[in-house]
Amino acid sequence: MLDALRTYTLLESPTGDARALAALAEVLEADAARSGFATAREGDHLLWTLPARDTRGGELLLLSHYDTVWPVGALDEMPWSVEDDTVRGPGVYDTKAGLVALLAAVERVIASGRPHPEVRVIVVADEEIGSPTAGDLVRAEAKRATAVLGMEPPHPGGDLKTGRRGSTRARIEVTGIESHAALDPEAGVNAIDELIDQLTAFREVVANRPVLLNTGTISGGGRTNVVAGHAQADLGLRFLDPDNEETVLGALGTLTPYRERAVITSRLLAHRPTWRPNDATNKLLARVERIASDISQTLTGRPADGAADTNTTGALGVPTLDGLAPRGGGAHARHEWVSHQGIHERADLLEALLHQTSLM
Incomplete structure (x- = not known):
């Protein structure tokens, strides 16, 4: 597993770098096929399927990604290293170690010959910018699943995530009219001034809300x-x-100009709806806690502030847990690290979870 993580880490894979992503995708697909998955692609996103064996339990959907926030060349300043239990390098924690643990677990499950449900995995190529091209794919696959496990990093120490803040990236654009700023200023419409007024007014909409x-x-x-x-x-x-999400985004979609002849447009660049803990998620968490206890692991779960593709599945009401990647720390920081022992722990847990005919 450590060798696999080293390979994935040295193949730097920043979001949007088609050549770098393609190089890692090729290696990941080959490793997934060796582990026992059937592999396919939808655009740049990787789709892995493990048919059910000796069971009619519902489909289990796993969500991960292979892009990172780090540009090519980040290895020069934060090189791959292993010191005692600490593994460092760009993307090791978020979330290449999760892919390593998953593939190791699936290989063991197949080798055991024991029953397991159908497993579908989506490995997203643009998760770090809000998965703007993966949302429809995630929603479609979620409709088939009885449970969803997110392979994002866990809370510090390894606890799982049972809800997430809604996350939206939006753009406000103003089109004004150019003119000479001294000879004929009144003929123009200053788009910057209009934008400043729009941003000030929009802050008033957000004020006193938990946003x-x-x-x-x-x-x-x-x-x-x-x-x-x-x-x-x-x-x-x-x-x-x-409720606040709906109100604020509604206001963003109905902006009106303060200046005659100014044109205002707004659009969502990426949108992940609020995922709040619910009975289905709590039931799934209790089941996973019991399975973890059976293999002498102790963990629980609570909501998280960060967003991921599990926002989408959780908001749809599909039983969802996230944070199944190995423990570590420093996501999106230069001191990013993952626990070597944690990779083995998560592989053991994932193996135990995949052997369940149903998690619900």
């Missing part, structure tokens, strides 16, 4: 002697509950 709003990027204009004809801002929004 996180971050203006991540802003751009526009060109020269100081030209009235700006275009401006845009990208926003990051996090929600604790569906």
Whole structure:
């Protein structure tokens, strides 16, 4: 497993780098096929299938991804290393170690000859930017599943995730009218000024709500002697509950200009709905806790602030747990690390879970 993780880590795979992603995808597909999966692709996303053996239990869907936040060359500053139980390198924790543990577990399950349910795995190529091209695929597969397990990193120490904040990336664009800023300013409509007013007003919508709003990027204009004809801002929004999510996104979709002749458009770049803990998830957690106890592991679960593809399945009402990747720390940080022993622990747990004819 350590050799496999080293191979995956050295194949750097930043979101959007088609060549780098393709190189890792080829290796992952070969390893998945050796483990026993039938492999296919939908766009850049990897689809792995393990047919049921001697059981008619419902389909188990697992969600993972093979893109990382780290650009090619990150290995120069955060090289692969193993020191005692600590494994470091870009993407080891989020979430290449999870793929290693999963493939090892499936190989063992097949070798055992024991019954197991049908297992479907989606390995997403653009998860780190909100899975804008994977949402429909995740929703379609979730409708077939009786339970979903997310292969994202767990809480510190290894506990699972039973809910997630809603997460949306949105863009506000303003089209104004360019004119000479000194000779004929009234003929123009300043898109930057309009955007600033729109952002100020939108903050008032969010104020006093349990909503996180971050203006991540802003751009526009060109020269100081030209009235700006275009401006845009990208926003990051996090929600604790569906009601506030609906209200805030509704306001974002109905922006009206303050200046005559200004044109305002808004759109969602990526959207993951709020996933709140429910009875189905709690039942699944209790089942997984018992199975973990049977192999002398202790774990529990609680909601998380970060978002992932399990937002989509959990919000659909499909029993969902996340955080099945190995324990570690430093996601999206230069000190990212994963526990070597934790990889073995998660492979053992996944093997035990896959041997259940049904988790529900």
